[in-house]
Amino acid sequence: MPLLLFDIDGTLLTSDGVGRRTIRETLEGIIGRPVTSETVSFSGRTDPAIMRDVLIESGCSREEAEELLPSCLDAFAEIFCDRIAPRHMTVLPGVHALLDTVTTRYGLPLGLVTGNLERTAFAKLGAAGLDGYFAFGAYGSDHEDRNLLPGVAMDRARAHGHHSVRAERTVVIGDTEHDITCSRYIGASVVAVSTGKVSFEELESHAPDLLLAHLEDHDVIVSFLDEVAARPAD
Numbered sequence: 001m002p003l004l005l006f007d008i009d010g011t012l013l014t015s016d017g018v019g020r021r022t023i024r025e026t027l028e029g030i031i032g033r034p035v036t037s038e039t040v041s042f043s044g045r046t047d048p049a050i051m052r053d054v055l056i057e058s059g060c061s062r063e064e065a066e067e068l069l070p071s072c073l074d075a076f077a078e079i080f081c082d083r084i085a086p087r088h089m090t091v092l093p094g095v096h097a098l099l100d101t102v103t104t105r106y107g108l109p110l111g112l113v114t115g116n117l118e119r120t121a122f123a124k125l126g127a128a129g130l131d132g133y134f135a136f137g138a139y140g141s142d143h144e145d146r147n148l149l150p151g152v153a154m155d156r157a158r159a160h161g162h163h164s165v166r167a168e169r170t171v172v173i174g175d176t177e178h179d180i181t182c183s184r185y186i187g188a189s190v191v192a193v194s195t196g197k198v199s200f201e202e203l204e205s206h207a208p209d210l211l212l213a214h215l216e217d218h219d220v221i222v223s224f225l226d227e228v229a230a231r232p233a234d
Contacts, residue, residue: 001106002228003165005113005137005153005188007174008121010043010196011215012095013128016088019080019120023047026076027054030068034058043197044176046115046140046149048073073117073141081123089128092195094216099133101218102225108162111153112137113172113182115146136160146178147185154186168231171224173215180206189228191221 006012009019020042027035035058042050051072055065103110110133114121118139125131136159138152150172157165172183175196180203183190192208193215194200204211210224 001108001164001169002225003108003111003154003157003162003170004102004106004225005111005150005170005172006134007044007172007176007179008112008114008116008124010175010198011092011173011179011193012130013092013124014090015084015124015127016090018084018088019116022080022083023051023054023076026079027051027058027072030072030075031055031058031060044115044146044174044178046144046146047076047117047120048140048144050115051076052144077117077119080120084120084123084127086127086129089124091128091130093214094218095130098215098218098221099130101222103133105222106225106229109133109135109157109160111135111157112139113146113149113153113174113179114138115140115178117141147182150182150186150188169228171228175203177203177206180208189224191224 024035024037035054037054039057040053052065052069112134116139118141121139122131136156138149142152154165167187170188171191172179172188173191175193176198180190180192189209191210192203193212194203195214
């Protein structure tokens with residue numbers, strides 16, 4: 001059976017920019033001046049990497065940014081978890097039905113691979129009513145290098161008793177080139193969906209195994225997952 005690892009933002013849901021606004025507010029409160037985030041890429045990256053870049057773009061040295069980063073992450077998580085609410089959340093088309101379908105069909109808990117911190121990831125999922133689908137995952141709070149996160153998620157799946165988990169039967173589902181890259185890093189397959197900020201054409205240039213405009217194409221997704229499930233394990 002395949003292991004399915006879902007990205008959150010732009011793949012499962014959107015959160016009305018609350019994360020970006022809270023990062024700005026948190027960092028401004030800590031360094032005591034306005035911050036610059038317009039030149040920093042957020043999509044598909046881990047929160048520690050994003051916050052470090054914002055601090056540096058806002059005039060901190062790399063050494064200062066490294067020293068401030070742990071307190072920035074802690075403060076951000078506190079503020080974000082207090083602030084996020086169902087009114088901020090939009091579950092993307094097809095998500096509820098797809099999660100129900102794959103959970104029933106394959107009988108495995110679903111996993112996460114996300115740049116969010118673990119606390120903020122489940123705050124978002126809880127506000128969107130999606131937290132009950134996911135038993136484990138890997139997060140920006142585990143490592144800021146997103147390429148390392150699928151391996152962490154696989155280890156956690158095994159720790160939950162799913163000892164047959166293998167990279168060749170693992171599928172990452174996400175909306176950015178970073179999801180494609182991290183899946184390739186461990187030899188997994190990837191379903192890319194253009195429901196985030198990266199265009200269909202840009203995702204296509206990174207050659208995912210399956211590329212979709214949205215997650216409503218359940219038959220196509222399930223057919224692909226069946227192919228992955230049938231692959232021989234090394």
